[in-house]
Amino acid sequence: MRYDQYMEEVKKSNLNAQRAKKRAGIQEDITTAEKKMKLVDDTIQTLRKEADQLAKDAEKKQDFTLLSKSNAFRKKATEKQEEHKSLKKKIQQLRDKLKEMLLADFTSATILISFGAVLGKTSPLQLILMAFFEVIFSLVNEFIAVEYLGTTDIGGSMYVHTFGAYFGLSVSLLVTRQAGRESPKEGAVYHSDLFAMIGTLFLWIFWPSFNSALGDDDQRHRAVLNTYFSLAACCVTTFAISSLLSKKGKFDMVHVQNATLAGGVAVGTAANLMIQPWGAILIGVVAGVLSTFGYKVIQPFLCEKFGLHDTCGVHNLHGMPGILGGLGGIVACALASEAVYGDSLPDVFGDRFEDPPADSTAKAPIEVRDAGQQALMQLAALVMTLAIAIVSGLFTGLILRCVPGLDALSDEKVFEDEYFWEEVEAADSSHATTGYHMVQQRAPAEVEAEEGTPHTETYTKNGKQEGEAQV
């Protein structure tokens, strides 16, 4: 992995740490509360039984003292009922607080995605400020989408991937200098490619748990399966398309590292819905084609035509697949009927139903929004996400560009680690750094070219430099 990515790691932790502070309640005992509740419930049962028994006896023996006794029991039971309710509420609160932690991770993911578009072209200070703004804007977007529009997006295709990608791209549009677009130092080499693959493996393995983290029971179960199906289908497709798009039918590591994951992004919104395996696989296939095509064709085009430079190609892995995921969610919501979901419909689409009024005899939740309306809301959320991401991204980019003292990168600092990372060798810096260029960015020949020292000289006169250059 590239060093920069650890700078992202720190941001991620940062966010979690900040939110963690607000989460004292978590530490209380969920299970203790549950035990208490069980006790209360048992008491209620016993009281009611006793009351019934007494009532019967009272009737039999026509004894009114017994009857009053029975009523007393019933009254106690009703009191206990209150205790039951408050405990239930408390447990729910504790559970919600745990979900907050997950949401913190989701927000971190959003930030990391955005960073992907500007890495190597921004300073740590700029990244920190960027993260600060993005946390606010992305949560505003998510809050409106969830609380007001009542939309569902368990894997964050919209709130996380789409928002992160287009926010980052908007920032990149404003902060990228010409030097960043055409730097010879950008790009991978054999080893950094292999390192990146390890990252890909981690993401592949943990993606199902990411998409299913916010679900319960069957929804989580489905989210894991659908994500797995989509990822598998996407992985196959990517290899095929990568080879098809190549002149000599070769595979491209960039596609293998990135596009193979697009299926996980694209199935995010619909992961917990009953889209059936064929649905998940279809999404994965389309995502694989879209993402690979993006890396091969769309990204270079955007960079050339609009100067939109995207270091890690987040537009191909998160942007377009994210939108695809949003669309998939719209379709899945439009098709969600009780015939398919059975009793679980209200659980899955909480916002489509309301609890029956207390006085009514009906127990089943009442439908207040049909499938079509839900689909429209999903569409609204997707459009809003794009709008907020782009506008707030441009706003943030403007700030990063104009605010002084953010240590913005001059041309020679672009895509260089040496300015932000201690050299590995304790030895004299410039050389170890030479070593860095090589492994990370380009061939030492270029280094020397830059340094204007013919190679042979370097060797005879300064073995050490080339020495480290070979590291």
Added chain:
Amino acid sequence: MRYDQYMEEVKKSNLNAQRAKKRAGIQEDITTAEKKMKLVDDTIQTLRKEADQLAKDAEKKQDFTLLSKSNAFRKKATEKQEEHKSLKKKIQQLRDKLKEMLLADFTSATILISFGAVLGKTSPLQLILMAFFEVIFSLVNEFIAVEYLGTTDIGGSMYVHTFGAYFGLSVSLLVTRQAGRESPKEGAVYHSDLFAMIGTLFLWIFWPSFNSALGDDDQRHRAVLNTYFSLAACCVTTFAISSLLSKKGKFDMVHVQNATLAGGVAVGTAANLMIQPWGAILIGVVAGVLSTFGYKVIQPFLCEKFGLHDTCGVHNLHGMPGILGGLGGIVACALASEAVYGDSLPDVFGDRFEDPPADSTAKAPIEVRDAGQQALMQLAALVMTLAIAIVSGLFTGLILRCVPGLDALSDEKVFEDEYFWEEVEAADSSHATTGYHMVQQRAPAEVEAEEGTPHTETYTKNGKQEGEAQV
């Protein structure tokens, strides 16, 4: 990891994706079904209680209307009983469908193992065709072994490892050209060794869950423990043997990367049986010795005498340990008595027992096959696996060799990535490729030798080439 392995990754996904399509049912609600069943069961209980109560009263008051009422209740309960059965059946079906997914992964593992024997000597097209045939043959073998012979092999020592290894070796015997056997490009270098170690770590960590995935409750529990014990013992043994087999008492990375995992392979069949920790450790120790000895002595011998070339040494890590696992399973099955397993015997050895006839009063399952017979069946499965693997492997190898248009590798393409992977550097291919040789296969000195350019010249005349060569 080597690039080739990602070509395997894609196959794996491929298989899963294909099977996934057939698995619509999965999406339905297991837990919902379970809730329903609980409701039904409660109803049955209540109906029966009511019926009993009514019967009593009827008797007391000699009231026949009550009696008939009671019978009505009983009848309802019997009807509900049917509903209970159908629900139970449905839940079982959903569970089975999930197991299918696991089996898909197992089959993928089989394919990946076989690939290990032919990597670097086959084209992507050949690998795809090979996977196609192996899926069929390996599943035929597994089907017969499980359905007809009623054998157990929870970790796939026989169905997965033994089959995969000998199928791959048979293919290799027919597709490997002389150039593949003596290519100077084969072999690891410092970095590829470290990458491979990361793969070893992943496998070590996830092996217990692989061996236990198909078990339930205690069986899963035992499988995890036994696999862990066997792996640990094997890991220790491998280091010791590796040092003992070396002239200067040095450790060999090839052994550390591979033989340390042999314990996981060898305990596969018996993992869920009560072999006790000492049994698991014994298996691990023998596997470690066998595997290390295989890499050091047997593999070179086979290659020299029979021209049997085994790129990743699958014979040492999967072939021999797999057979060892099969034998271990035979012994474990022969020793399986009710004295040791108690009530769980029928759960563990489902094929040794039958449900009692409906009319019989006996409730316990009836033993239809004793431990000895089970052991014999296990032996039969092991022999059959070897037979089918070798025959179908030779058949597949013949096809890969003879069918035209499969893009079979010419001598110079053997163990070269450049023909199937885009170079990392956008720069002119030959150079980036030079970079590849180096890191992956051999020293640049050889590269130059090949290219017939004395080294100093390379430097003075063409810094760039050597430059990338140093990456």
Added chain:
Amino acid sequence: MRYDQYMEEVKKSNLNAQRAKKRAGIQEDITTAEKKMKLVDDTIQTLRKEADQLAKDAEKKQDFTLLSKSNAFRKKATEKQEEHKSLKKKIQQLRDKLKEMLLADFTSATILISFGAVLGKTSPLQLILMAFFEVIFSLVNEFIAVEYLGTTDIGGSMYVHTFGAYFGLSVSLLVTRQAGRESPKEGAVYHSDLFAMIGTLFLWIFWPSFNSALGDDDQRHRAVLNTYFSLAACCVTTFAISSLLSKKGKFDMVHVQNATLAGGVAVGTAANLMIQPWGAILIGVVAGVLSTFGYKVIQPFLCEKFGLHDTCGVHNLHGMPGILGGLGGIVACALASEAVYGDSLPDVFGDRFEDPPADSTAKAPIEVRDAGQQALMQLAALVMTLAIAIVSGLFTGLILRCVPGLDALSDEKVFEDEYFWEEVEAADSSHATTGYHMVQQRAPAEVEAEEGTPHTETYTKNGKQEGEAQV
């Protein structure tokens, strides 16, 4: 990762394997036993009900035969009660045996930490002997601390990290030769740094499960959360401090690889206590500062002044944060009141409570040690751990130094893999080895300097050597 670490891996497995042998009981069925117990309990219930019913009838009909019958039932129930107890005991034993396995892993961790202080300066034989002694001493320490002092340390801040670090440092003090302190071969290069980061990621991801492994229910739950909070806070702090301590405000990979984990170490003792997220975060922040400062300032100071050489800086990642964890535990124990912990106090602090005497009517456990006393005990355990670790470490170091035939490293063998690992290239050893130096330790220029061959010569006369040197 460095090759040496796999030598540690083998030790770890070794220990587990040894202990595993003693653990036959595990294989028995926990769940089967639990099922049996459930049956027994049901029987008891039914018997009692029957008895009550009979007693009532007896009273009503004044029938003494019924009464005796009822008593017979009660007697049976009491007998069954015994069976219930024995089963419960058996299940507990099985559970304890599982915990033994975890403790084996913990001890392995202790050994691995100690190895970190002497890696590259000791021979495999010395490491094995060192492990042998440390297992004994560390378990003696843990036994006294847990059984006699009744202290708590779920994540092993004291028993594992503090002990391991100071034991290893004491050994290092006696086994490190001058050559080891000033070897030019020590230190990382770009690639080994990235490999180490992968190790850091693994540790970061699995640390919460390590700290929570020994807890149950809420305690495990809290341990996971607290560890996560502490790690996150520590990660942020480390980046900040690393940059602050650098002249040019650069980040240092050594800090990122190590100090980012210090939070996991420091929260170990208090992880399962109700320290609230702010407590966990505070611990993480302090740990990050302490650890980074240790790498930057304390470690060089100790090496210079006292010749205390610490290869992996275990003092900074495990030693000081471990002590910090011990102190954190003391505070957390001092503040542990029933007001905060509610009913769970006796579960969390088992040693502060005793079961009420059988004859007493009270059911709640009786407090025998107050929070202050517990805190004192924790302090005692911390001091004892330091004392035993240092004394036994010096003792072990003396043995490693004096006992002949342990293959102690001569000056030129220090920080060299080639003497204990087969070269990667089958080619002539010296060259491949040259390759090793490079990637692992230093620039080839140094190699040549050492070998006294001017660079150009190397090239013209012996391309191959430089060739592999470039690997």
